Ligand SMILES: Nc1ncnc2c1ncn2[C@@H]1O[C@H](COP(=O)(O)OP(=O)(O)O)[C@@H](O)[C@H]1O
């Protein structure tokens with residue numbers, strides 16, 4: 001009957017096909033009508049391979065819910081099956097909530113729509129939200145502290161300068177020199193703690209323009225034994241961003257990679273676009289991904305959970321403000337930074353939505 005025809009129509013459904021939520025449709029006999037690509041990825045099965053198998057054969061874990069599925073069709077009532085644990089081929093099991101919704105298709109057939117919501121994704125979203133709140137609280141505290149230091153510091157430096165003008169003794173002048181130098185050092189720290197003060201001034205620009213600017217800026221001081229590999233996707237379209245903030249982000253990450261490799265090593269600058277990427281609770285159709293990867297020793301293990309916190313550093317002359325500032329500026333652009341590190345390979349990925357105002361709230 002119409003099973004083949006229906007499968008063909010479902011297979012061409014661009015909306016379900018492009019959703020990042022895993023979706024499956026079953027007919028009245030609980031046979032597969034359709035699996036979207038997100039569902040194939042989540043469950044580690046292939047729609048083509050499953051064909052029109054009964055659901056308990058295609059995904060044995062769902063077999064024990066068959067009678068509940070049938071009841072849903074009979075009663076026409078939707079329900080949510082919480083915490084369904086699915087084992088998958090060669091992969092970690094996954095915990096999902098399964099929303100089961102009966103519907104009648106255009107031919108009058110009673111079918112079932114199953115949506116699989118990954119609990120890991122929920123956890124990730126709440127972790128991200130928690131991190132944002134924490135960053136916000138840290139920033140406010142640091143800014144308050146920086147303001148308190150700023151004014152007396154200016155007075156201190158001014159007084160030392162006046163004093164230096166009044167004394168002739170070279171040895172005593174050395175002391176005022178120390179006060180002025182140390183005050184300047186503190187001033188730089190305070191400026192870092194205050195962070196960017198202007199809201200982003202966004203204009204249409206290309207991400208490579210900012211990356212290339214940073215590469216040229218940093219390359220001037222690099223030793224010849226540090227290789228920089230560029231792996232750009234030239235098809236990435238222009239997008240709305242604050243040029244100087246984007247430069248600051250890449251400068252901080254690139255600077256860390258240069259510090260990490262030391263005398264010699266490789267740094268890769270990679271750009272890609274990525275479809276359907278969730279940041280916070282917003283699902284974006286298209287994001288830019290900028291990878292800055294180095295083959296240095298990796299982030300010290302004990303620092304890994306807190307490198308985005310302010311004043312966390314392993315460098316004698318570091319302020320530990322590079323990553324929190326980069327993270328903050330990326331947030332101002334609706335994006336996120338992710339990091340993966342092991343000895344010999346550290347990867348920072350900056351995700352920037354190409355459509356910051358057109359994300360879909362889940
Ligand atoms: N690419 C990297 N490789 C190894 N460690 C890194 C890398 N990037 C950052 N780190 C670690 O994170 C810490 C914090 O970085 P950051 O916030 O930029 O501050 P700073 O550079 O002033 O130390 C660094 O001190 C270093 O320990």
Ligand SMILES: [Mg+2]
Pocket residue numbers: 252255256321322323
């Ligand atoms: Mg740094």
